[in-house]
Amino acid sequence: MTPQTAAPRTAPATVPLPAEGTCGAANVEWISALELALLVVSARPDEAATLPAEALAWVEATGPAQTIAIHGAAIAWAPGRAALLVEPTRCEAVRAALIEFGMHDRDLRELEAEVAAGWADLESDAPLAFDFRDRDAERRAGLGERFRRLVALRARLVRLVPHLDRPPLHPPTLASQVGERLRERARMAERAGHLGMQLEVHERVYDLCGQRASEWSLAHRSRGLEWAVVVLLAVETALILVDLLASRGS
């Protein structure tokens, strides 16, 4: 193995490096946009595509790792850490595929987390899809905000899905195969499908909430006019009643 010569980036102090010498002259790169520490190890063409045990242990320190070995390249992936063993001539393309996968995985995880966080709100808002009352008027702003957030989530998912569920490249390259294999291992297409179903439930509830709130708003406006008429009639009735009572008394 020889040191990888890509432009080094500094890993934060919280990412301990593998012990010196255990992985040869490896280089750890910190990709801040993905919160990912990437260990890149250059391999010779005649070497077996197997990550050193120390590098695998380093990746697995943050959680269970997915491992892939394909056409002389080896990858281990865990949340926050990844290790890549590849020939220097193919390193940049495979590294780019790895980073692209990391970006999509990050986006999908964020969407999943945001949808998961919305279930509590959904449960408390669900009754409003059936019945909207005066006391719920103060929640209209919150409902509108959650609906806007939902639309934004759906838009992000719709933009993300073509990257997760795209047809294989022909003729295949090592980088394209690494990307496909990583997406398969991460079950990204299935997860995106499940996410779509969950968003449908949210959309259905908030769509009904919006309808009920709109109906309430219209009724509320006309009710103000009705009340005003009632008040004027009550005043007129009071005048007539007092006049009648006073005249009978006299």
Added chain:
Amino acid sequence: MRQPSIDVLRMLAIVMMVVVHFVENLSAWHGAQGDGGLSLDGFWRPTGLAAPLFTFLAGVSYRLWVRGREDRHDSDEAITKAGIRRGLFLIGLGFAFNVLVWLPADVFNWDVLTFIGSALLLLTACRGAPPPVLVLMAVAAVGVSPALRQLADYPSFWTEGFYDPDLTLGDVALGFLCVGYFPVFPWIAYPLAGYAAAPGVFPRPGERGSLRPGLTGAVLVLTTTASVLARRLGMTAPAWFRVQGWTMFPPSLEYVCGTLGMALVLMSLAHQLLDDRGPDSRLARVAGTFSRHSLTIYLLHHAVHVWPLWIWAAWTGADDVTVIWQRALPASTAFGLAVLFLALAYPLCRWLDAPGRRGVEGWMRWICD
């Protein structure tokens, strides 16, 4: 959650009310007018503020009570039923109070308890009305009152300087509507205003309050002050603007606008000054004690200073048991007795706070909630 500002204002109303009633009933009414109206002889005296403040705070408290029930996810039906029960309880208590304290002949004098009970029934019915409608109702109640009094011939009910109706259905109904001590018109304006203003002054956590109630109150106070001063300086108002003077009986336009403005300003100021300090300050604790038992104090203070008048007259064999009413003691002595009563009422209220003991408010909650 108790609001120290409401407790302090209610304590203020109780103190004013006790002093006024002791001095009125044991000594003499001040500033009787010959035209059937009773002047308070100086609009700056706070004595005429007690009843408006009480009725205004009834509206505020009702709104906060409804909010509390809604926050506990009580159904609309349960809230309505409890509101009606509370209103009927107060009306019933008011009639019992009239019979027991003011004797059976005055059962239909339409005192403040029967009025607040009626106001709770109306507020329960109007609970869902939009805030502008509540304001319209209050304005309509104030605006139509002079016409109603004119139609009903108000002075004929107040020939002796106090409300004295015939016990006929017509007079009783007129007393309830516009000529009694606290008739629906215009007094309903106070609880309606309190109910409408409460959300602005006491917003829910996380919401912003509104300056509108305080500013409206300030405009009302300034307008009333200008009107009173203009009349005192001899300026004549246009014919279409009939200034009635500052009278509580009947409640003149100036009096209603002025006291309503004072109540709105006092509530806004008290909220700004007191509610951030929390309920643990000494003032908040004392005020909370008086406020929690305001109904008990209201009933008790009448009993302790009015019953002795009747008992003394009956003991001396007088033909009329009210013979020494308003002439039993000098005003200064009556004032001293009022202060003594308040001093003794405080430990009594603390005693009632102990677990297992109930004042009249506790019985109301036990029956109605």
